Amino acid sequence: MTDEQGTSGAVLVVGGGISGLTAALEAAEVGNDVFIVEKEPTLGGRVSQLNQYFPKLCPPSCGLEINFRRIRNNRRIRTYTMTTVQSVSGTPGQYEVVLETKPRYINSNCAACGECAAACPDEIDNTFNFGLDKRKAVYLPHEMAFPRRYVIEKEGLSAAGAAAVKKACKYGAVDLEMTVETRTVHVASIVWATGWDPYDASRMANLKFGQSGAIVTNMMLERLAAPGGPTNGRILRPGDNKEIESIAFVQCAGSRDENHLEYCSYICCMATLKQMSYVREQYPDAKIYVYYIDLRTPGKYEKFREARMADENAFFIKGKVADILPDEDGGVTVIAENALTAEKMSQKVDMAVLATGMQPTQAITPAAADLQTDSNGFILTEAASGMIAAGCAKKAADVVTCTQSSTAAALKAIQISRR
Numbered sequence: 001m002t003d004e005q006g007t008s009g010a011v012l013v014v015g016g017g018i019s020g021l022t023a024a025l026e027a028a029e030v031g032n033d034v035f036i037v038e039k040e041p042t043l044g045g046r047v048s049q050l051n052q053y054f055p056k057l058c059p060p061s062c063g064l065e066i067n068f069r070r071i072r073n074n075r076r077i078r079t080y081t082m083t084t085v086q087s088v089s090g091t092p093g094q095y096e097v098v099l100e101t102k103p104r105y106i107n108s109n110c111a112a113c114g115e116c117a118a119a120c121p122d123e124i125d126n127t128f129n130f131g132l133d134k135r136k137a138v139y140l141p142h143e144m145a146f147p148r149r150y151v152i153e154k155e156g157l158s159a160a161g162a163a164a165v166k167k168a169c170k171y172g173a174v175d176l177e178m179t180v181e182t183r184t185v186h187v188a189s190i191v192w193a194t195g196w197d198p199y200d201a202s203r204m205a206n207l208k209f210g211q212s213g214a215i216v217t218n219m220m221l222e223r224l225a226a227p228g229g230p231t232n233g234r235i236l237r238p239g240d241n242k243e244i245e246s247i248a249f250v251q252c253a254g255s256r257d258e259n260h261l262e263y264c265s266y267i268c269c270m271a272t273l274k275q276m277s278y279v280r281e282q283y284p285d286a287k288i289y290v291y292y293i294d295l296r297t298p299g300k301y302e303k304f305r306e307a308r309m310a311d312e313n314a315f316f317i318k319g320k321v322a323d324i325l326p327d328e329d330g331g332v333t334v335i336a337e338n339a340l341t342a343e344k345m346s347q348k349v350d351m352a353v354l355a356t357g358m359q360p361t362q363a364i365t366p367a368a369a370d371l372q373t374d375s376n377g378f379i380l381t382e383a384a385s386g387m388i389a390a391g392c393a394k395k396a397a398d399v400v401t402c403t404q405s406s407t408a409a410a411l412k413a414i415q416i417s418r419r
């Protein structure tokens, strides 16, 4: 076990998504030492899975790469990927935190040349693309990966695969004997920026997720539209790769529902309006149906909504979807009641997109620390505590709101470190 001090007043940031990166940079750029701990092999979090992000509809690289460069250039920040917190002891101003790092099986010699993946015969599900395609058992997590280093999923590697991968690497970077490492860090405060996971769509039995390739989630659509995604950016129906002539967006899939997520995830309406643009760009004549309870596009996002609603081939139906029926031709029929006319509606489409909400990761895989949460699993920051929540770990929000809350979290962390 190694012991890393940092200067007194160091900050630990748990979660390397846009919120964690922001909090880390804000604290480090005023002089605090910062440790970033990320459980995945790369930094960037869920934003790196988006095709574009509103309001400007720019690719995620435009926000993330600047932050990666700032981190690379800042010697006060140390990053640990594939790492989680094992225990926290102490009090505000003086925490001792034990971290555990899983083996990557690729060492720092890796030049990301890709020869190992080219030689590897073994394939595994590509979780970054929500299982919509496969990847090699040795892989670069995605095109923007930072750190830019391959990773091996050892359980997916055959003996022949292991030999081929080792032989293909001319840098001696493959190390299949790597083991779990633990280290202790001493910090004054901890920013919890552990973010969110998509709500499990298979929990809404009426929406039939998993029973037809035509039923996808909003995050799967992000990957289908992304140039680095499973279809190289073409929105095609999973299973038979059919082009889209009609598509339905099912809002509040599990949200604002006491049996699932009782809260509004804040971004799903905007995400759907954004995804309408993806569809329209590729399919100028496709019919788009949006089923909603209310359309929530606060503040400056109103203009964005108005522009999408002016589309003459887009139909907005105020009504909650009651059922989705898989059809034999690979499409689905969406059943809903129009809340304004009380008419029961049945609409056949090529694809249905479930606008599933954001559930705090802390509610699904709680971190090993005594954290206060609300009944939904969002982390609460207590005034006297050195444990500070930021971004979607604190509440469901868009990127702009998350970065604001992360700057606020960094300020609180700095105050604790200087007491």
Ligand SMILES: Cc1cc2nc3c(=O)[nH]c(=O)nc-3n(C[C@H](O)[C@H](O)[C@H](O)COP(=O)(O)OP(=O)(O)OC[C@H]3O[C@@H](n4cnc5c(N)ncnc54)[C@H](O)[C@@H]3O)c2cc1C
Residues within 6 Å of the ligand: 014, 015, 016, 017, 018, 019, 020, 037, 038, 039, 040, 043, 044, 045, 046, 047, 050, 052, 053, 054, 055, 083, 084, 085, 193, 194, 195, 196, 197, 218, 219, 222, 267, 271, 274, 356, 357, 358, 361, 366, 367, 390, 391, 392, 393, 397, 398, 399, 400, 402
């Ligand atoms: C379909 C969809 C589309 C969206 N589109 C947009 C958009 O266009 N514009 C916009 O502004 N917002 C959009 N959002 C919202 C946006 O994704 C969030 O605002 C953003 O991801 C919040 O970042 P975060 O860092 O708080 O959380 P995350 O992105 O979830 O990052 C959290 C990080 O913490 C890590 N982590 C979690 N637990 C641990 C642990 N115990 N230890 C170590 N690491 C851990 C995770 O691996 C992850 O890297 C969209 C959301 C959805 C669902």
